[in-house]
Structures are given as C-alpha cells and as structure tokens.
Amino acid sequence: MRKGTNTSKEQTISKREVNHRVIIPLYIPHTDEYYSEAFEIFEMTLMSLHKTSTYPNLVSVISDHCCDSINYKLLELKEKKLIDELVIQTQNIGKLNAILKVLRTVDEEFVTITDADVLFVNDWDKEVFHVFSSFPKAAVVSPVPVFRNQLSYTANIWVDYFFSKKLAFQPVKNPDALEKFAKSIGWDSLEPRFKDVIVTLKAENDTLAVVSATHFVATYKKEYLKNIPKENSIFKLGGNSEGKYLDKPPFDLDGYRLATYDNYAYHLGNKTELWQKEYYSALSETEKIPFPAISNFKPGKSFVKKIIEKLLVKALSNTKIYNMLLLRKGLTKQQLKTFWY
Numbered sequence: 216m217r218k219g220t221n222t223s224k225e226q227t228i229s230k231r232e233v234n235h236r237v238i239i240p241l242y243i244p245h246t247d248e249y250y251s252e253a254f255e256i257f258e259m260t261l262m263s264l265h266k267t268s269t270y271p272n273l274v275s276v277i278s279d280h281c282c283d284s285i286n287y288k289l290l291e292l293k294e295k296k297l298i299d300e301l302v303i304q305t306q307n308i309g310k311l312n313a314i315l316k317v318l319r320t321v322d323e324e325f326v327t328i329t330d331a332d333v334l335f336v337n338d339w340d341k342e343v344f345h346v347f348s349s350f351p352k353a354a355v356v357s358p359v360p361v362f363r364n365q366l367s368y369t370a371n372i373w374v375d376y377f378f379s380k381k382l383a384f385q386p387v388k389n390p391d392a393l394e395k396f397a398k399s400i401g402w403d404s405l406e407p408r409f410k411d412v413i414v415t416l417k418a419e420n421d422t423l424a425v426v427s428a429t430h431f432v433a434t435y436k437k438e439y440l441k442n443i444p445k446e447n448s449i450f451k452l453g454g455n456s457e458g459k460y461l462d463k464p465p466f467d468l469d470g471y472r473l474a475t476y477d478n479y480a481y482h483l484g485n486k487t488e489l490w491q492k493e494y495y496s497a498l499s500e501t502e503k504i505p506f507p508a509i510s511n512f513k514p515g516k517s518f519v520k521k522i523i524e525k526l527l528v529k530a531l532s533n534t535k536i537y538n539m540l541l542l543r544k545g546l547t548k549q550q551l552k553t554f555w556y
Contacts (some may be wrong), residue, residue, distance in 0.1 A: 234506045235272040235340070235434075236323040239265060240313040241331045242279045254285055256483050257331040259495055261297060266498050269341040270506045272327070275300040280307035311448040311456040321437055328461070329432040330416045332483040334491060337499055339479035339541055344507055345432050348474055349418035351512040354439035354470020355461075356427035358479035362393060362405075364427035365414040366531065368458075368466040369506075370524040371516065372416060372426055377527075381417040382426070385476075392478030395490070399482040408553040412546065415476060425474040430457050439465035439514055441460050468514035474527035483530075 234529045239260065264274065276298050278286055286303055293301045302316055325347075327340075339358045346356045366373070376382035387393060390410040397405035414426040423542060433468055442464045448456040465472065483491055531537045546554065 218290045233271045233273050234323050235270060235274050235325045235327065236317075236321050237274045237327045237328055237329060238277070238314055238317050238321075239274065239331050240277045240279055240310050241285075241521035242310070242313075243279060243281045243285045243306065245282050245305070246284065252487050253331070253485060254288060255487060256485065258292075259290065259483065259487075259491070260329070260331055260333050260335070263333075263335040263495060263498060265297060267335045267337045267339055267501050269338065269501055269504060270344070271503050272340070273299040273323065274538075275302070277302045277304065277313040277316055279304050279310070279313040309448060309450060309456075311460055315443075315460070318440065318443070321369065324437055325434055326437055326440075327432070327434040332485065333432045333481055333508050334481040334494060336479050336481070336494065337501060340434075342475045344509065345422065346424045346475060347434075347436065347509050348507060349420055349422035350416070350424060350471055350473060351510055352469065352471045352474070353434050353473055354468070354514070355428050355433050355472045356424070357433040357474040359392075359396065359429050359432060359482070360413060360425035360474040360476065360478060361396070361427065361429045362386070362387075362413060364429075367427045368462045368472050369427050369518065370528050371466065371469050372471055374520060374527055375524050376416065380426070382544060383415065383417075384412040384541075385415040385423065387411060387413050387477050389468060389478040392481065394400070396482050399484040403486075408550070412550065414470075414544065416473065423476040425476055426472075428472050430475045431482055433461075435461070435465065436470070437509075439468050439470040442467065454494070458548075465514075468517065469516035470514060 227283065241257060243250050243257070246254065261274070274297070276289060278289055281289070289298065289301055292298045300317065304313065304316075318326065318328070323370055335358070343356045345356050347353045372382065386410065387410050393410040394405045415423045417423055440461075443460050448460065450456045462472070481491070481494070531540065534555075541551060542548065
C-alpha cells in the first residue's frame with residue numbers, strides 16, 4: 216500500500232557548482248603485515264588533499280572489499296564530510312573496476328584519479344590546472360613528472376612538435392622528488408642519468424610541462440574519457456587495464472598527456488617514513504578560491520595524423536633514428552651514451 220506522494224517526484228536535479236572530482240580506490244583487506252600502515256597512509260592522502268587543494272573538489276572513495284574495521288573508519292570520515300561519496304564493495308573487483316564504478320557517472324568536467332598512498336603538496340591542483348589552461352589540447356595532467364616516459368601515448372605530441380624547439384630536453388626541476396619516487400617503488404636509489412634531463416613541452420605563454428604522465432595520480436579532462444570501453448577490466452591489478460581504459464581513449468582523441476614541470480605530489484608506498492611525516496606536517500592550509508575558466512578544445516584526431524603517428528612510432532623503433540631525434544631535441548652525445556642501459 217502506498218499513501219501520500221513521494222516528495223522527490225518530478226523534481227529536477229540541480230547542477231553542482233564544483234567542477235572537479237577526485238576518485239580514490241582503496242583496498243585494505245586486513246590490517247596486518249603489508250597492510251599494517253595502509254589506513255594511516257590513506258588518511259595522509261585524504262587530509263593532504265583537503266589541506267592543499269586550491270579549488271573546491273568532491274571526493275569519491277571506493278572501498279574495494281576492505282575489511283569491516285576499515286569500512287567503519289571510512290563511514291566516520293564520510294560523517295565528518297571528508298568524503299563526499301563512499302562506495303562499499305563486498306567483493307574485490309580490482310582497482311580499475313572500482314574506479315569505473317564512479318568514473319562512468321561523473322558529471323564534473325575534470326576528474327583526478329589517485330592511488331590511496333599519495334601525499335599532495337601545496338599548489339598541486341593550481342599547477343595542474345595551469346597546465347590545462349596553457350595547453351588547450353591537454354587531456355591528462357599529472358602533478359608528478361616521471362622519467363623515460365616520453366613515448367608513452369605521446370606520439371601525437373611528437374608529430375605536432377617534431378620540428379619545433381618547444382619540444383626539447385630540459386634539466387630536471389626536482390631531482391630529489393624523482394629519487395623519492397624511485398625509492399617508493401622499491402628501488403635502492405635512482406642513478407644520476409635518470410634525473411639530469413627530461414623531455415618537456417613549452418606553451419605559448421612559456422609554461423613548461425613534462426611530456427607524458429604517471430598513473431598513480433593524474434587529472435583527466437572528462438570529455439577525453441567518453442570512449443572508455445563499456446566492459447569491465449579482466450585484471451584486478453596491472454595487465455593492460457590502465458592503458459586500455461585511461462591512456463588510449465585520450466590519445467585516440469588527440470589529447471596531450473603531460474605532467475607539471477616541478478613535483479607537487481609524492482608516492483608513499485605501504486610504509487610510512489620520517490620524511491613523509493615531516494612533509495605532511497609542513498603543509499599549509501589553503502584557502503579555497505573559485506575554479507578557473509579553462510577553454511574547451513574539441514577532441515578528435517584526423518585519419519592522416521593517425522597514419523603519421525604510426526609511421527613515426529615505427530621509425531623510432533630503429534635505435535639509430537631514435538638517437539638522432541634525441542640529439543635533435545637537446546640530448547648531448549655524452550648523455551646519449553647512458554640513455555639506453
């Protein structure tokens with residue numbers, strides 16, 4: 216039996232003014248061994264995000280079969296309004312599929328997808344959106360520059376700037392940050408040859424961006440993700456999932472994959488370190504300001520450009536040709552000697 220009228224009937228959904236959503240997949244099946252500090256690190260991620268963001272954003276967290284004790288803590292964070300949307304999965308569906316749970320229904324123009332072990336630092340989003348403003352074709356921008364990724368879904372950039380001095384090697388802005396990233400993924404250290412120069416792109420306003428972007432934290436212009444596959448990923452982690460769902464769709468629409476020239480976030484790993492806590496404590500509270508106006512660029516790639524990209528990639532599979540290009544773009548002969556091993 217139904218009595219009365221549902222108060223939401225015929226009501227329209229008002230459009231939110233916030234234009235940026237942050238998606239964080241979280242998998243903490245228990246709190247022992249490998250995961251013993253996982254929630255502490257996640258809290259550092261969440262709190263640093265809130266503390267350092269210049270522009271308003273909405274935070275979605277997907278609990279991908281986390282244990283009950285973690286889910287209770289997540290509910291407490293939601294009650295404190297530190298999480299805007301909480302999705303609790305009772306079965307482990309994998310990192311990418313957890314992201315897709317939210318990504319497929321995002322209304323905001325920009326969406327940041329981040330791992331649950333990232334320390335955001337002051338001005339991270341200000342610098343990311345400055346790159347978007349400076350490069351009309353920017354589709355993906357990470358606040359973390361990474362080394363030796365200059366040909367990862369970036370052939371369109373190389374085609375556009377093959378003969379331009381705007382695409383060139385520049386000194387690494389923050390070598391210490393690259394060192395910390397290497398150690399966060401289990402390396403003992405990072406050799407000097409990986410942190411001396413990096414491929415950059417210069418905008419018309421002289422803004423420098425690094426060519427290519429990392430996967431563990433990046434901001435996407437949602438319009439470039441409209442062609443993500445409809446089916447879910449068959450991988451829980453790794454495989455071709457990130458390339459297929461997050462890299463290829465923007466590239467197919469001629470979107471640029473870039474990163475900030477300086478470093479504005481750190482990968483933490485699964486164990487806290489003293490420097491992480493010191494950096495976190497040094498963060499300053501950022502006063503929120505209105506989201507900047509960013510011009511739209513209609514996504515799309517011509518058939519001719521697709522052919523040229525394929526020819527370029529094939530040509531660069533020849534080491535001699537690739538070496539000639541690297542030298543043309545500013546690498547010295549001495550640096551070239553250690554570039555490949």
